[in-house]
Amino acid sequence: MKGEAWLFTGTALFFAATAVVYGWFSREPAGTAALCVSFVMAGLVSAFLWRQYRRGGERPEDRREAEVREAGDRRAFFPARSHSPVLAAAGTALIGLGVVQGLWLCLIGFGVLLPGVLGFAFQNLGHEE
Incomplete structure (x- = not known):
């Protein structure tokens, strides 16, 4: 989760910087609001991924020296039927x-x-x- 968390953190920071610059130079509320909403959405995903990383620990995908067979043993439960x-x-x-x-x-x-x-x-x- 660490790589994904950094990716969305960078995306959120990009939208924040873009919203500030766009809002300062354009004085147009619709575009600034759209960029602010994009920042909030990317920030929420980023916060969730950081929380999952801290909660679940490091995965084999997060280490450079990990081997493929280390990630193959994980299991997840998927319900047979769901409405x-x-x-x-x-x-x-x-x-x-x-x-x-x-x-x-x-x-x-x-x-x-x-x-x-x-x-x-x-x-x-x-x-x-």
Whole structure:
């Protein structure tokens, strides 16, 4: 995770510097806001990857002297069936339609999306190694 964390940290710093320079010289709020949002998104991914690196330790991919066979022994649990992708996709589609058709459909979409997102987040709780 260390390489990925450095990559997204650099991306976040690039967007921050670009937003400052663009905002100073252009005085245009839409582009500055887009660059600020890009900075925040890259910063969130970077923070997550640094947290995972500190939590899980160094992987074989993070060491220069590691061999390929060291990374081959890791196992991950993937559930056989999950309804979360279907719920998340249906909820997102309903929210998108709700933006056009009305608030009532958007609220239904959030109600469908919430169990899908929670299912993604908590489906592997009992299978930690």
